[in-house]
Amino acid sequence: MTFESPSQFHAPEQVAFHRTELNVILSLYGRMVAAGEWRDYGMSHLRDIAVFSVFRRTAEHPLYRIEKRPKLRMRQGQYAVIGMDGQILKRGNDLRQVLRVLERKLIRAVD
Numbered sequence: 001m002t003f004e005s006p007s008q009f010h011a012p013e014q015v016a017f018h019r020t021e022l023n024v025i026l027s028l029y030g031r032m033v034a035a036g037e038w039r040d041y042g043m044s045h046l047r048d049i050a051v052f053s054v055f056r057r058t059a060e061h062p063l064y065r066i067e068k069r070p071k072l073r074m075r076q077g078q079y080a081v082i083g084m085d086g087q088i089l090k091r092g093n094d095l096r097q098v099l100r101v102l103e104r105k106l107i108r109a110v111d
Contacts, residue, residue, distance in 0.1 A: 015045060015046065016050050017043070024095050025099070028099050029041060032054075038055070049067055051066070052066040063084055064102060065082040066099070067080045077091045079098045081101050089101045
């Protein structure tokens with residue numbers, strides 16, 4: 001009987017948002033919830049992508065997806081905001097800059 005060392009059982013690596021990235025995303029999320037725009041979110045951490053999905057209602061398709069793809073870091077940028085229709089709204093390496101496309105929705109004219 002042969003035993004394999006625990007180091008040989010390598011779990012597949014996952015891409016995940018770091019705590020500082022989540023702080024930036026959740027700060028925007030909190031402001032959008034307070035404004036009544038967003039109501040729910042979901043996160044997925046896969047092998048090559050991490051996704052933060054934003055919903056108006058729980059049972060709907062996501063309004064926006066904030067994606068992190070580290071493999072695109074040297075090309076187009078590892079962060080992207082994708083709309084409901086699959087269109088890439090903004091892409092880059094600075095998460096705060098990429099999320100500004102969503103912050104514009106908070107700015108409204110005052111009557």
